[in-house]
Amino acid sequence: MVILLADGTGCSYLQGTPPNGKISVQAVSWTLVKKLAEPNAGLSGHKVTILNPADRSVIASGTTDNSGIIEFDVPDGTYTLLGASDEPQSVQVQAGQTVNFKLVVH
Secondary structure, X not given: OOOOOOOOOOOHHHXXXXXXXXXXXEEEEHHHHHHHOOOOOEOOOOEEEEEOOOOOOEEEEEEOOOOOEEEEEEOOEEEEEEOXXXXXXXXXXXXXXXXXXXXXXX
C-alpha cells in the first residue's frame, strides 16, 4: 500500500528547489597575453557586480580569483552585469545554465 501525502500547494515540499543558473566571468590581461603568449592569462582582482535591472540593487559582487575567474550562482532571471565589458551587459539566466563572459583588459 502506498500513501501519498499532499498539501494545498500541490506537493511542493516533495519537489526540490529548482537549480540556480550561473554567471561566469573570466578577466584576461592583454599585457600578460602578449607577454606570455597565453590566451587565458588571468587578471586577478577585477571587480564584477550583478544588479537587479528593475531597481539597480546589488544581487552579488566580487573580484576575480588568481586565474581571473569569478562565478555567481543566481536564480532564473534577467540581470545587469557590470565589469564584464566597457558597458553594462543584460544577462538572461535559466536554471542549470552557465552564461560565460570573457573580458580582455587592455
